[in-house]
Every structure is written in C-alpha cells, then in structure tokens.
Amino acid sequence: MNPVNVGICGLGTVGSGTVNVIVRNQSIISARTGCAIRIAQIGTRSGNPKCDLAGIPVTRDVFAVADNPDIQILVELIGGTTIAKELVERAIANGKHVVTANKALIAEFGNELFQKAHEKGVSIAFEAAVAGGIPIIRSLREGLSANRIEWLAGIINGTGNFILTEMRDKGRAFADVLKEAQALGYAEADPTFDVEGIDAAHKLVILASLAFGMPLQFDKVFTEGISKISPVDVAYAGELGYRIKHLGIARKHDHGVELRVHPTLIPARRLIANVDGVANAVVIKGDAVGPTLYYGPGAGSEPTASAVISDIMDLIRTIAVGPAVRVPYLGTRFDQLQDYPILPIDAVYTSYYLRMSALDKPGVLSKITQILSDAGISIEALIQKQPWEGETEVPVILLTNRVLERDMNRAIQQIEQLDTIGQPVVRIRVESLS
Amino acid sequence: MNPVNVGICGLGTVGSGTVNVIVRNQSIISARTGCAIRIAQIGTRSGNPKCDLAGIPVTRDVFAVADNPDIQILVELIGGTTIAKELVERAIANGKHVVTANKALIAEFGNELFQKAHEKGVSIAFEAAVAGGIPIIRSLREGLSANRIEWLAGIINGTGNFILTEMRDKGRAFADVLKEAQALGYAEADPTFDVEGIDAAHKLVILASLAFGMPLQFDKVFTEGISKISPVDVAYAGELGYRIKHLGIARKHDHGVELRVHPTLIPARRLIANVDGVANAVVIKGDAVGPTLYYGPGAGSEPTASAVISDIMDLIRTIAVGPAVRVPYLGTRFDQLQDYPILPIDAVYTSYYLRMSALDKPGVLSKITQILSDAGISIEALIQKQPWEGETEVPVILLTNRVLERDMNRAIQQIEQLDTIGQPVVRIRVESLS
Numbered sequence: 085m086n087p088v089n090v091g092i093c094g095l096g097t098v099g100s101g102t103v104n105v106i107v108r109n110q111s112i113i114s115a116r117t118g119c120a121i122r123i124a125q126i127g128t129r130s131g132n133p134k135c136d137l138a139g140i141p142v143t144r145d146v147f148a149v150a151d152n153p154d155i156q157i158l159v160e161l162i163g164g165t166t167i168a169k170e171l172v173e174r175a176i177a178n179g180k181h182v183v184t185a186n187k188a189l190i191a192e193f194g195n196e197l198f199q200k201a202h203e204k205g206v207s208i209a210f211e212a213a214v215a216g217g218i219p220i221i222r223s224l225r226e227g228l229s230a231n232r233i234e235w236l237a238g239i240i241n242g243t244g245n246f247i248l249t250e251m252r253d254k255g256r257a258f259a260d261v262l263k264e265a266q267a268l269g270y271a272e273a274d275p276t277f278d279v280e281g282i283d284a285a286h287k288l289v290i291l292a293s294l295a296f297g298m299p300l301q302f303d304k305v306f307t308e309g310i311s312k313i314s315p316v317d318v319a320y321a322g323e324l325g326y327r328i329k330h331l332g333i334a335r336k337h338d339h340g341v342e343l344r345v346h347p348t349l350i351p352a353r354r355l356i357a358n359v360d361g362v363a364n365a366v367v368i369k370g371d372a373v374g375p376t377l378y379y380g381p382g383a384g385s386e387p388t389a390s391a392v393i394s395d396i397m398d399l400i401r402t403i404a405v406g407p408a409v410r411v412p413y414l415g416t417r418f419d420q421l422q423d424y425p426i427l428p429i430d431a432v433y434t435s436y437y438l439r440m441s442a443l444d445k446p447g448v449l450s451k452i453t454q455i456l457s458d459a460g461i462s463i464e465a466l467i468q469k470q471p472w473e474g475e476t477e478v479p480v481i482l483l484t485n486r487v488l489e490r491d492m493n494r495a496i497q498q499i500e501q502l503d504t505i506g507q508p509v510v511r512i513r514v515e516s517l518s
Numbered sequence: 519m520n521p522v523n524v525g526i527c528g529l530g531t532v533g534s535g536t537v538n539v540i541v542r543n544q545s546i547i548s549a550r551t552g553c554a555i556r557i558a559q560i561g562t563r564s565g566n567p568k569c570d571l572a573g574i575p576v577t578r579d580v581f582a583v584a585d586n587p588d589i590q591i592l593v594e595l596i597g598g599t600t601i602a603k604e605l606v607e608r609a610i611a612n613g614k615h616v617v618t619a620n621k622a623l624i625a626e627f628g629n630e631l632f633q634k635a636h637e638k639g640v641s642i643a644f645e646a647a648v649a650g651g652i653p654i655i656r657s658l659r660e661g662l663s664a665n666r667i668e669w670l671a672g673i674i675n676g677t678g679n680f681i682l683t684e685m686r687d688k689g690r691a692f693a694d695v696l697k698e699a700q701a702l703g704y705a706e707a708d709p710t711f712d713v714e715g716i717d718a719a720h721k722l723v724i725l726a727s728l729a730f731g732m733p734l735q736f737d738k739v740f741t742e743g744i745s746k747i748s749p750v751d752v753a754y755a756g757e758l759g760y761r762i763k764h765l766g767i768a769r770k771h772d773h774g775v776e777l778r779v780h781p782t783l784i785p786a787r788r789l790i791a792n793v794d795g796v797a798n799a800v801v802i803k804g805d806a807v808g809p810t811l812y813y814g815p816g817a818g819s820e821p822t823a824s825a826v827i828s829d830i831m832d833l834i835r836t837i838a839v840g841p842a843v844r845v846p847y848l849g850t851r852f853d854q855l856q857d858y859p860i861l862p863i864d865a866v867y868t869s870y871y872l873r874m875s876a877l878d879k880p881g882v883l884s885k886i887t888q889i890l891s892d893a894g895i896s897i898e899a900l901i902q903k904q905p906w907e908g909e910t911e912v913p914v915i916l917l918t919n920r921v922l923e924r925d926m927n928r929a930i931q932q933i934e935q936l937d938t939i940g941q942p943v944v945r946i947r948v949e950s951l952s
Contacts, residue, residue, distance in 0.1 A: 381809075
C-alpha cells in the first residue's frame with residue numbers, strides 16, 4: 085500500500101511529539117496498518133521545533149497545507165478557535181480528513197464542523213482532545229457501545245489535580261502550590277483556564293455528547309474552580325474518609341442531563357480518589373458493564389501524540405477498505421442525536437460537605453440542625469472541634485444526605501443569618517460515585 | 519439497513535446476559551450503528567436460561583447455528599476448547615464472522631483459528647475474552663496503536679483478587695477466604711484454574727501477543743498461584759508500604775519476552791495496588807503514552823455481554839462499509855508477526871521480598887547478608903522483629919534490589935543451608951511498575 089500523506093499544522097509541544105513518534109515508530113505503524121505515514125508537509129511559524137524535520141517540507145502558511153492536493157489527512161495542532169477553525173473548515177471543504185487535539189474547537193464548534201464533514205463524507209477524529217493519551221473517546225464510542233451510559237465523572241485537568249494532590253500530601257495552600265505548578269510548567273501564567281474549570285468543561289461536554297448521543301452544548305456546563313479550596317477543608321475531608329478532586333460530572337436523567345465541573349468530595353477508597361499528580365482518569369458507568377475507569381497522562385508531548393497518531397492509523401485502516409466515517413463523530417448517527425435539556429445546577433441532587441464557624445455557646449448546633457431538618461436535609465456525619473485556647477468560635481463540619489441544590493441554598497442562607505455563625509458557610513459537593 | 523442476523527451458541531451466564539442487553543438496548547444499538555441486531559437463532563442445551571427467549575428460535579444442536587445460511591455472525595459462548603473449537607471452525611468454514619468470550623480457545627488455538635479466518639476473510643473478535651467488560655483489546659489494538667509497548671501488568675483474575683483483598687482487609691487466611699468465595703459463587707468448586715494462575719495465563723498470553731505483535735504462545739507462560747500466600751506476608755508487605763497482588767506480567771526485551779503470572783508486591787501508592795475485590799485492571803506502558811490503566815468488572819453476565827455486543831457492533835460498522843477484517847486479529851498484520859523467544863523464569867530480573875525464620879543468635883543476620891552480598895544482591899529494606907516470649911526464632915524480612923532469578927535461587931539455597939535458618943525461605947517477587 086502507498087504511504088498515506090499527512091499534513092501537520094502546528095509544531096509546538098504536541099506537533100513536535102507527533103513528528104518524533106511517527107518517525108521513531110514507523111516500522112511498527114506499518115506492521116500494524118500495512119501502510120506508512122508520510123509527513124508530506126508541515127505548516128508552522130515555530131522557528132525552533134523540538135523534532136528533526138529532515139527532508140519534510142515546511143511552510144509558514146498553514147492554509148497551504150489545507151490546499152495541498154497531495155495531503156489526505158490534515159492534523160490540526162495549532163489550538164485556539166480562530167485560525168484552527170478556519171483551517172479545519174478549509175481542509176474539510178477540500179475533502180481532507182481531519183485529526184485534531186483541539187478540545188476548545190470541538191467543544192465550541194463541533195456541531196457545525198461535524199455537519200460540514202458529514203456533508204463532505206470526511207472524518208474528524210479527536211481522540212487527543214480529551215484526557216491526552218488515554219483512549220477514552222474510542223472506549224466510549226466503541227468499547228462501551230452496547231451500553232446505555234448512566235453517568236461519567238473525570239479528573240480531566242492535570243494542573244488542578246496536581247495542585248489538589250500537593251495540598252493534600254503536604255498541607256500546602258492553593259496559591260503556594262499554584263506558584264510551583266507555574267514554575268514547573270504545569271500551569272499557565274494565567275491559570276484561569278485550568279483552575280476555574282473551563283478546560284475541564286471543554287472535555288466534559290465532549291465526553292457527555294459521546295456518552296448520551298447529544299449535540300455539544302458547551303455554554304450550558306456549570307463550572308466552579310478550585311481556587312477557594314482551603315487546606316483545612318482538604319484535611320477535614322480526609323478525616324471524614326474522603327478526598328477532594330476537581331471533577332467533571334455528566335449524568336443522564338429522564339428529564340435532562342447534568343453537566344458540571346466543581347470540587348468534589350469522593351470516598352477515599354474509590355479508585356479515582358487515588359489518582360494523584362498530573363494524571364487524568366475517567367469513570368464511566370454503563371447499564372450493562374457497570375463502572376469502568378481509564379487512567380493515564382492527560383497532557384504532554386508524546387502522550388498526546390500517541391492519541392493523534394492512533395487517529396491517523398484508525399483512518400488508514402478505515403479508508404483502506406471503505407468510506408472514512410465508519411463510526412459516527414459523536415458515536416451516535418447524526419440524525420439520531422437527541423437534544424436533551426441541560427439541567428441548571430440548582431436542579432441537581434448531591435450530598436454536601438458544609439463547614440461553618442460557630443460561636444462556642446450552648447444551643448448553636450441545635451439551631452443549625454433544626455434548619456437542616458426543616459429543609460428535609462439529614463446529617464450523615466458531623467465533626468465539632470473544641471475551640472482553641474482563647475478562641476470563641478469553633479468549626480462545625482457536616483456531611484449531608486443527597487438533597488436538591490435549591491433546597492441546600494435556602495438552608496445555607498438561613499444558617500448564615502444566625503447570629504451565632506461567623507463567616508459564610510463553606511460548601512463542597514459530595515459524590516459517592518457508586 | 520437490514521438487521522444483522524446473529525446466532526448465539528451457549529446460554530449460560532454470559533449468553534443470557536447477551537440476549538438481555540441486546541433486547542433492552544436495541545434502540546441505542548440501532549442509533550449508534552444504523553442497524554438492529556436480530557438474534558436469528560440460539561443454540562443451547564440449557565433448559566432454564568436467565569433471559570426471555572420470546573420468539574427466538576432455539577436449537578439444541580449448536581452446529582445447526584453454524585450451518586444456518588441466514589446467520590452472518592456466530593457468537594460462541596459455550597466455553598472450553600472441544601465443542602467450542604469445532605463450532606468456531608465450522609462457522610469460519612461457512613464464511614461467518616465469529617465473536618467469542620472464550621479466552622482458553624483464543625490463547626490455546628488462536629493461531630490456527632486466525633489463520634483459517636484470514637484465509638476465509640472473516641473476523642474473529644474476542645474483546646470479552648480478557649478482563650470482561652473492560653475494552654482492553656480495543657485499547658491495545660487501536661487506542662495505543664502508535665506505541666511500542668514496553669510492558670503490561672494486570673490483575674486479570676477476579677477470584678484471586680477478591681481472596682487477596684479479603685486477606686489484607688481482614689487478616690484472614692487463604693483457605694478460609696477461598697471457602698467464602700466458593701459460597702459466593704466467585705470461585706469454582708475446583709479453584710485451581712483461578713488461584714493457580716491458569717485463567718490469568720490465558721488472558722496474559724492474549725494481551726502479550728497484541729502488545730508485542732507475536733503469535734500466541736500459551737504453553738510458555740510461567741505461572742505461580744496464590745495458595746501459599748500467608749496472612750503474615752500480607753501484613754509485612756503492608757508494613758513495608760506494599761500490597762500483594764496476583765499479577766500477569768509481560769515485558770519485552772531485545773533478547774526475548776517475559777510472560778509470567780505470580781503473586782507480586784507492588785508499592786501501595788500505585789493505582790493498581792488499590793484495585794480491590796473482584797475487579798480487574800491492566801496497566802500498559804507504551805513508549806509514547808507512558809503508563810495507562812484500564813479498570814472494571816472482569817467477569818459477570820452483563821459486563822461480559824457488554825464486550826460481546828461491542829464486538830458485534832464493531833462488525834456491523836465494519837461490514838457495512840467494506841471487508842470485515844479492518845484491524846488485524848492480533849493488532850499486527852499476519853505476515854508481520856514476530857515469533858519472539860519467551861524467556862525462562864530464571865532469566866528474569868525482579869526485586870524480591872524474602873521472609874525467613876532465623877535463630878535469635880548473634881551473627882545470624884550477618885551470615886544472611888553476607889550470602890546476599892556475595893551474590894551481588896543488595897538489601898533495600900529490612901524488618902527484624904523481637905522474638906515472642908519463649909520463642910527462639912525470629913522472622914527476618916528483606917526487600918532486595920533487582921536481581922536475576924537464577925542468582926536469587928542460588929542465594930536462597932545457601933541461606934536455607936545455614937543451620938540458623940529454620941524453615942524454607944518464603945520468596946515473593948516485587949515490581950515497582952514505574
């Protein structure tokens with residue numbers, strides 16, 4: 085079989101890794117697919133790539149790659165949603181298959197891009213867009229295809245998980261660890277994207293669409309970051325047998341779909357609670373299979389390249405025998421996608437971790453428990469500490485049963501109005517993931 | 519698209535689950551593949567299946583299913599390697615695709631079955647043969663296809679993992695937990711297959727062939743069971759920061775491949791060390807992606823059905839557009855498989871946990887350490903306990919560096935010849951899995 089001609093646009097971390105792995109593993113790739121990958125052209129403005137370009141034609145104009153008639157598969161590794169979007173549209177219009185690692189592009193513009201690709205009969209593959217090297221797209225779309233997916237929950241931002249792991253292991257504060265993460269190159273100078281859950285929301289919406297067979301609805305994801313998590317909450321969570329993770333959660337109900345990213349207490353014995361450092365992991369609950377978990381590096385040069393190249397190889401294996409779109413973009417056939425409503429966060433049921441600062445006086449606890457009880461909220465666990473010498477306030481920590489967020493908001497408002505309660509109530513959602 | 523006609527042979531636990539899930543999730547299956555699955559015939563001698571057979575023709579002669587001209591895909595869920603083998607051969611000869619959950623059949627006869635299927639241009643899919651509902655075959659063959667796989671290690675027998683988990687959690691003895699596992703239906707009346715590692719060896723050899731691109735070589739797997747693991751070793755391992763798991767390990771070197779199933783100490787903080795109960799998990803180390811882990815139910819009715827049906831759906835998606843064998847049976851193309859030599863166990867390097875019973879006399883420890891040192895073995899950790907009141911022997915526990923098994927055997931022989939050493943030395947291999 086003739087080599088397949090691939091054009092790579094973008095030669096940053098992932099682009100360089102992709103070139104390196106293709107060159108290094110060429111013989112394995114051929115033995116597996118019966119066909120070599122030929123990097124026919126690279127489009128980049130990067131002057132100093134971390135790979136050997138020996139003999140590969142390079143252009144500074146990425147659109148030249150999309151217009152190159154020799155190229156069958158365009159690999160978009162530029163990132164962002166401006167040039168990248170135009171480039172992918174041009175490639176599709178020219179009848180090329182697209183492989184991309186761009187979660188923002190798929191999450192925000194996937195619906196229209198898939199529509200265009202569908203009309204042209206070309207493929208858009210995006211294994212690398214979620215959870216880096218973990219083959220999670222393939223697992224959802226093919227491995228678990230027999231299942232009605234009930235929910236999924238993932239640690240899908242490595243930066244956030246690194247920060248939370250360090251906070252737990254070493255009792256450090258958020259801001260302190262963030263600074264270290266920035267120095268190590270795990271976090272950007274502007275960390276908002278990672279620590280406020282936007283990056284995770286991009287990935288979550290892709291996973292949810294694959295899981296439930298619905299169009300992408302990025303603007304409806306609820307996001308809450310980890311910047312307000314304090315070391316005492318990490319410690320109390322531990323005392324209660326839990327760990328705090330920044331989770332993306334999607335759950336399907338008859339009346340709609342939950343899509344939310346927020347800090348979450350998980351029982352310490354759950355496998356995903358033990359996923360530490362920059363690693364990613366996703367738990368998927370199918371009706372037939374039960375829960376399965378997928379773990380690995382969620383970012384990085386060669387891990388992401390691994391996913392990009394697996395998509396190229398999949399395309400080679402597919403176009404060798406027939407039309408390119410063997411598996412629908414979102415797992416479910418285009419005309420069968422269902423536009424389920426996304427539930428607002430106050431219509432979601434979860435358990436809660438509450439921490440409040442109460443005056444050390446008789447009757448305080450009974451007022452709190454009365455408010456919760458009146459709201460139909462029961463207490464599953466409680467920690468009340470002795471006040472420190474000279475302190476007049478004591479921390480009260482509660483775990484509640486599952487309750488509607490709207491009801492919890494109301495109860496917390498009432499608790500905060502008590503004159504025996506010092507500061508705003510700290511509230512973190514709890515999931516058993518069972 | 520017309521429904522695809524499937525024949526199911528065997529209606530035990532997995533067969534019934536397969537019928538139930540196909541019937542229950544028919545609308546999802548159609549939305550995803552564009553085609554319904556029609557169970558055209560069932561071959562079974564089971565009089566009392568755990569599924570509703572409403573309207574499905576049933577025959578007691580499984581070969582009638584293989585000969586039924588309407589049937590495109592034969593699903594073999596009988597188990598064993600006698601009738602199942604004949605049946606699969608007959609189906610292939612008749613030009614039918616085969617889906618099977620039969621690890622023994624694939625591990626022991628896969629090479630000849632793939633050869634026959636290859637000649638006929640039909641597919642043999644076996645996602646359900648390894649690790650039940652975890653899509654591990656697909657992940658290795660497609661998700662990680664860009665990688666040179668360096669090693670993999672798996673908890674691939676749920677019964678054994680349940681027993682080891684109970685031993686650790688409750689300090690119970692092997693025989694005691696085995697009895698409970700048998701009562702719960704997790705273990706067979708004859709548990710040899712599970713606890714001596716034969717079942718795990720079947721799965722390991724399949725994973726290794728997929729990982730390294732080599733023919734199946736079941737008879738060369740080294741296996742050691744867990745029946746001799748004692749509660750004190752579980753406890754000492756914990757004290758040293760390790761857990762004992764029954765692992766299947768495959769590792770590729772330039773000079774050959776390790777294929778071994780044995781009890782193994784793993785650092786407690788490794789994710790796979792936290793896989794408890796009947797669950798399965800596999801860690802795969804690729805050169806580009808690094809380590810990834812796949813976790814889920816390794817057996818059971820609907821988890822296994824999930825894998826079986828994912829294979830049927832994959833076939834539907836493939837035969838709709840072209841020839842059935844899109845991905846080679848073992849991931850690598852038939853003519854590119856390499857028959858690597860399998861290393862004998864005494865040519866393998868691992869670290870060791872050693873426990874010996876020594877007379878409580880001066881100089882005993884120095885003799886032991888001298889023997890190890892003379893053999894080039896260094897000690898990474900050591901526990902020596904005080905003797906109990908009235909006891910003359912003390913337990914000495916050692917962790918060593920990585921050493922050739924042949925050298926370790928010789929050193930242990932010498933230690934056992936010391937007159938200050940009471941019983942045979944207990945030895946468990948240690949892997950860092952990093």
